[in-house]
Amino acid sequence: MNIGERLREERVRLGYNQAELAAIAGVAKTSQFNYEKGERSPDAAYLAAVAEKGVDVLYVVTGVRQPVNADELSPEAVELLRLAQKIDGSDLAILVRTASAFLNSSPKHN
The missing domain is CATH 1.20.5 (Single alpha-helices involved in coiled-coils or other helix-helix interfaces)
Structure with a gap:
């Protein structure tokens, strides 16, 4: 599974559609689509913005989930x-x- 697939998985887990997550991150829906398709990679500002809404950014980037204490x-x-x-x-x-x-x-x- 690549970054785009994990990003999509997190978006779906949190119940957002592409347009909603794109708006949260301050990017166009086409950017969100391209991130999830693997044609582009999100930058740090995008990742910080979606992390505030519950996206597990470490998982998106590395494929490894941190255990919850x-x-x-x-x-x-x-x-x-x-x-x-x-x-x-x-x-x-x-x-x-x-x-x-x-x-x-x-x-x-x-």
Whole structure:
């Protein structure tokens, strides 16, 4: 997976379309399209802007996700993880799809 593919993955994960993420970063939609297609690479100003909206920039650039520290998680997130560890694989996949659907249907975070 390349930078463009990871950037697209992050955009989708956060529930933005290309025009929305481009506006957040202060670039044209065509630039966003070119970044995701791999025809151009985003600059530091772009990456800093999208990082403020939750894009995991280290992952986009390197393909490596940093683990989240447990003390950064809400009590609800800790409980969800505890329960997820006890759920069988196919049921866990359903839970992940359900959580993704909730994320994609909720208003964008400001």
